[in-house]
Amino acid sequence: MLIARDLRKHFPVKGGSGKSVRAVDGISFSVGKGETLGVVGESGCGKSTLARLLLHLIKPDTGELVFDGDPVGTASGIAVDALRRQVQMVFQDSYSSLNPRMPVRDSVAFGPFVQGKKKNEARHIAGEMLVKVGLDPGLFGPRYPHELSGGQKQRVNIARALATGPRMVILDEPVSALDKSVEAQVLNLLRALKRQFKLTYVFISHDLNVVQYISDRVLVMYLGRVVEIGPIEAIFERPLHPYTRALLASRPSMNPAQRIEEPPITGDPPNPIDPPSGCRFHTRCPFAEKVCETTDPALGPSQGPQPHIAACHMRDPLSGHSGYGPL
Amino acid sequence: MGLSNMTLAEVRDLAVQFVTREATVHAVNGVSFTVEPGKVLCILGESGSGKSVTLRALMRLLPPRRTRIEGEVRIDGHDVLALPPRALRDLRGGLVAMIFQEPMTALDPVYTVGQQISEAVRRHTGCGSHVARDRALELLELVRIPSPERRLDAYPHELSGGLRQRAMIAMALSCNPRLLLADEPTTALDATVQVQVLILLRRLQRELGMGMIFVTHDLGVASEIADTIAVMYAGRIVESGPVAQILSSPEHPYTAGLLASTVHGQPRERDIDAIPGNPPDLRRLPQGCSFAPRCPRRMADCRVVVPQPRFPAPGRMAACHAVAECAPATQVTKTSTESGPSLASSAR
Amino acid sequence: MGSAATLPVSPPHPSPLPANGAREYSAAVLTTDTVVLDQPRDAFEEQAIPATRVRGYWQSVFYRLRHDPVTLSFAAIVLLIVLAAICAPLIAPFDPFKESIVGRLKPFGWRGHPLGTDELGRDMLSRLIYGGRVSLMMGVVPVLIASLVGGLLGVVGGFVGGRTNTAIMRTMDVFYAFPSVLLAVAIAGAMGGGMANGMLALTLVFIPPMCRVAETATTQIRALDFIEAARASGARTTTIIRYHILGNVLGPVFIYASSLVSVSILLASGLSFLGLGVRPPVPDWGLMLSTLRQSIYVVPFVCALPGVAIFITSMCCNLVSDGLRAAMDVRM
Numbered sequence A: 001m002l003i004a005r006d007l008r009k010h011f012p013v014k015g016g017s018g019k020s021v022r023a024v025d026g027i028s029f030s031v032g033k034g035e036t037l038g039v040v041g042e043s044g045c046g047k048s049t050l051a052r053l054l055l056h057l058i059k060p061d062t063g064e065l066v067f068d069g070d071p072v073g074t075a076s077g078i079a080v081d082a083l084r085r086q087v088q089m090v091f092q093d094s095y096s097s098l099n100p101r102m103p104v105r106d107s108v109a110f111g112p113f114v115q116g117k118k119k120n121e122a123r124h125i126a127g128e129m130l131v132k133v134g135l136d137p138g139l140f141g142p143r144y145p146h147e148l149s150g151g152q153k154q155r156v157n158i159a160r161a162l163a164t165g166p167r168m169v170i171l172d173e174p175v176s177a178l179d180k181s182v183e184a185q186v187l188n189l190l191r192a193l194k195r196q197f198k199l200t201y202v203f204i205s206h207d208l209n210v211v212q213y214i215s216d217r218v219l220v221m222y223l224g225r226v227v228e229i230g231p232i233e234a235i236f237e238r239p240l241h242p243y244t245r246a247l248l249a250s251r252p253s254m255n256p257a258q259r260i261e262e263p264p265i266t267g268d269p270p271n272p273i274d275p276p277s278g279c280r281f282h283t284r285c286p287f288a289e290k291v292c293e294t295t296d297p298a299l300g301p302s303q304g305p306q307p308h309i310a311a312c313h314m315r316d317p318l319s320g321h322s323g324y325g326p327l
Numbered sequence B: 001m002g003l004s005n006m007t008l009a010e011v012r013d014l015a016v017q018f019v020t021r022e023a024t025v026h027a028v029n030g031v032s033f034t035v036e037p038g039k040v041l042c043i044l045g046e047s048g049s050g051k052s053v054t055l056r057a058l059m060r061l062l063p064p065r066r067t068r069i070e071g072e073v074r075i076d077g078h079d080v081l082a083l084p085p086r087a088l089r090d091l092r093g094g095l096v097a098m099i100f101q102e103p104m105t106a107l108d109p110v111y112t113v114g115q116q117i118s119e120a121v122r123r124h125t126g127c128g129s130h131v132a133r134d135r136a137l138e139l140l141e142l143v144r145i146p147s148p149e150r151r152l153d154a155y156p157h158e159l160s161g162g163l164r165q166r167a168m169i170a171m172a173l174s175c176n177p178r179l180l181l182a183d184e185p186t187t188a189l190d191a192t193v194q195v196q197v198l199i200l201l202r203r204l205q206r207e208l209g210m211g212m213i214f215v216t217h218d219l220g221v222a223s224e225i226a227d228t229i230a231v232m233y234a235g236r237i238v239e240s241g242p243v244a245q246i247l248s249s250p251e252h253p254y255t256a257g258l259l260a261s262t263v264h265g266q267p268r269e270r271d272i273d274a275i276p277g278n279p280p281d282l283r284r285l286p287q288g289c290s291f292a293p294r295c296p297r298r299m300a301d302c303r304v305v306v307p308q309p310r311f312p313a314p315g316r317m318a319a320c321h322a323v324a325e326c327a328p329a330t331q332v333t334k335t336s337t338e339s340g341p342s343l344a345s346s347a348r
Numbered sequence C: 001m002g003s004a005a006t007l008p009v010s011p012p013h014p015s016p017l018p019a020n021g022a023r024e025y026s027a028a029v030l031t032t033d034t035v036v037l038d039q040p041r042d043a044f045e046e047q048a049i050p051a052t053r054v055r056g057y058w059q060s061v062f063y064r065l066r067h068d069p070v071t072l073s074f075a076a077i078v079l080l081i082v083l084a085a086i087c088a089p090l091i092a093p094f095d096p097f098k099e100s101i102v103g104r105l106k107p108f109g110w111r112g113h114p115l116g117t118d119e120l121g122r123d124m125l126s127r128l129i130y131g132g133r134v135s136l137m138m139g140v141v142p143v144l145i146a147s148l149v150g151g152l153l154g155v156v157g158g159f160v161g162g163r164t165n166t167a168i169m170r171t172m173d174v175f176y177a178f179p180s181v182l183l184a185v186a187i188a189g190a191m192g193g194g195m196a197n198g199m200l201a202l203t204l205v206f207i208p209p210m211c212r213v214a215e216t217a218t219t220q221i222r223a224l225d226f227i228e229a230a231r232a233s234g235a236r237t238t239t240i241i242r243y244h245i246l247g248n249v250l251g252p253v254f255i256y257a258s259s260l261v262s263v264s265i266l267l268a269s270g271l272s273f274l275g276l277g278v279r280p281p282v283p284d285w286g287l288m289l290s291t292l293r294q295s296i297y298v299v300p301f302v303c304a305l306p307g308v309a310i311f312i313t314s315m316c317c318n319l320v321s322d323g324l325r326a327a328m329d330v331r332m
Helices: A047-054 A080-086 A104-114 A119-132 A150-163 A180-197 A208-214 A232-237 A242-249 A290-294 B051-058 B085-094 B113-125 B129-142 B148-152 B161-173 B191-208 B219-225 B243-248 B253-261 B339-347 C022-034 C057-066 C069-086 C124-160 C162-176 C180-191 C195-222 C225-232 C237-273 C285-297 C300-328
Strands: A002-012 A020-031 A036-040 A062-067 A087-090 A168-172 A200-205 A217-222 A225-231 B009-019 B024-035 B040-044 B067-075 B096-099 B179-183 B211-216 B228-233 B236-242 B310-313 B316-318
Touching (some): A002 A047, A020 A047, A020 A062, A020 A225, A036 A047, A036 A208, A047 A168, A047 A200, A104 A119, A104 A150, A119 A150, A150 A180, A180 A208, A200 A208, A217 A232, A217 A242, A225 A232, A225 A242, A242 B191, B009 B051, B024 B051, B024 B211, B040 B219, B051 B067, B051 B179, B085 B096, B085 B113, B096 B161, B113 B129, B113 B148, B113 B161, B129 B161, B161 B191, B191 B211, B191 B219, B211 B219, B219 B243, B228 B243, B228 B253, B236 B253, C069 C124, C124 C162, C124 C195, C124 C237, C124 C300, C162 C195, C180 C195, C195 C237, C225 C237, C237 C285, C237 C300
Parallel strands (some): A036 A200, A036 A217, A168 A200, B040 B211, B040 B228, B096 B179
Antiparallel strands (some): A002 A020, A217 A225, B009 B024, B009 B067, B228 B236, B236 B316, B310 B316
């Protein structure tokens, strides 16, 4: 349904030093119809920028987006406005994602209203959407965002995203700011809505457990690049990239008898302004060798409908890395 | 009562209310717990449960005019709520230290890290600036900050999130506190950094023999660091006990619900068993048990009477009408979350 | 309550939902917020939903104001002054233009003049009441117009950003460089005095600060997520400004404007004092102060009256605006 090719977005750093924050630096992937693609990564990896690029809220510096076969933004393809009718976004911070001076029903109705519906009709659609997300429109419609709890606000966000009838929804950390018990409610809701409306999701999160529960395929990002992509079981059971392995090993065990004794990787995620040379992960990688400092590994050829590939020299027989071989 | 000279911290019937013109918020409603020296107590709760307020009340960090505190707080024998201001300042940082969630706002942006640590050291020990700087270097090495000499002269914004958090831990440890209070210190960190900080805290706590009270909302974090867990809901402790037992066989329905709703390897085809409803409004707590509106096991009693702590096993406490007192003969092998309630009903 | 006395033993989570059909799930989803469990609904269950009253922003503002006695009393004084000015023909005891050679500079109470007479024998009370009209007009109208113009410029600049914003704000800075009193005097003087020119001068003086307040508020709002969400729904810039920005910017702009009213009254009186406002014999507090200045040793209390009027009006407006800010500037 959606193909991203070599998306790049650099934000120039103020002060004229010539440097830029390389938020997204050559990302290519595809999203199939009806699936949930999970995007994981830590802070600074560029996931939020990617989310906004997919919706064309930010224009990419280079690269292209192809939605349903039509390139976005070009004369021959699909216009950005039309893209926005088909793709919508749910934001993370439930506090600032709703207008504090607007009742909830009007916030949800704004989308349909902007796309040409009359006010009454838009309000009616808003009422229906509120029901779909489990909120009584009579009780919650006239309320203001500050009167709702975090979970309820996030439901309103979801209602707003779905009010215009999109086919694909990009969810930028939709449950990260919620309490755990409410997180479960919202995840259940998202699954139900996906089934009911036959949606495609791009689910961005830093929480691997949530991504494992809800995604069909997973894309792992590090410093603006894709380091691994593949089906959910493959990624979680046979991770190829050392970073993915470290992420998986950093999850708390939930068992006090099996506590993590040694940190899986040391150091902090580096700065996207000055990414390391060669493979961006080599500064923290326990398997780094000379070739990793000099050459940037490619993601690898994608064969088959659901390839499991990683951008690592250890997976490339031609790289000269001593670690190449079956896992 | 009992071994109050052995416990490091003892809190009895702590109650905190915030009084404003519009409403009175009952943030903490009768909390009691103890912390042994060298042990880690994890206070687990969601937003609005009163966990952070409890922690701040231990050091009297709450705004004095708007706050009403009742109850008793004893740290190493000192009655904290009755201390005069001078003694309180000595206590803070000296006997008890605190680390916060957001290191960027907890560190002063206009002073270097070294200056801030030295200031804390000088304030409590009265030593000279050279000695304080050496001590600061020592502390940075203790928290495993790479290139500590360079980092001494770094400003907080020059450090990454994980390093800032370590610097804050160094500052908290500067005067060898016996009790460390941690208010969600890893919540704002990435997963790989979080695990590093947790391992560091565990190691430091063991090496320095500190007691620690760690507040979090994350069951996974609690499982990694706690010796005992106290679960808070709407300002009360609803369950407490050793970490392994709480995680494997919770007694209180809220704990059980939290466990079931924490996303951790659930099967993808089924919905997650979520706790219905929302946390209560602390300005208008329901009569009786605060969890009753959302509780799958509520009974007539629950709406009327606040459940008192009951002790279903040695070392375990649960404030729930459906939990029976200690009955060792009926303890069966516990499986997931079903054993508690069925025990209770059969014992009735 | 008898039917719900004891629950049967059930697992500590809602029973597993049937795995058939999306409709079933959405019905179950409905239950999580409106009904807690499949139990008869009663008042107790309502507590699962935060039961705060539905109170909009403006309603909560009024609520807070109603419970603020200080602000209310000052607002009452301002209201009295305004009413007096409006009903001047009805309540003024004498004709404010009627001179009297005999009754010049008389003290309080002389021959039925409760507040004495001025240097041309006119009744002070009547002139004060009529003077209130002019002073209030010259106080409020410039602020209103400046709010509209400056507010619009600020919102446009703040939302569009970039070079347009820089152009607008730097132009405003040029005016900012001048002290407001001097600027008002210079403009009014250059245009030749008179009430209209005085109001114009004050308007021009107030546009830059209003613009700046609006621009700051707009820039802050623009960074919030719901604006991005509005853009993501495909809204045009004007639509977003109209529905999302204006409602949020109105608050700070209104607060600032209300604090400007008191300043405006003072400045207007100052202009009239210097002869750059209304022309005699139209009563105006500033002008009255100026003409009564020489007579201050004859009947000091009478001559001080216009100053007292200016002081009271300006101060009460100031305090009301403070109260408004306290009521409105609350983080939800």
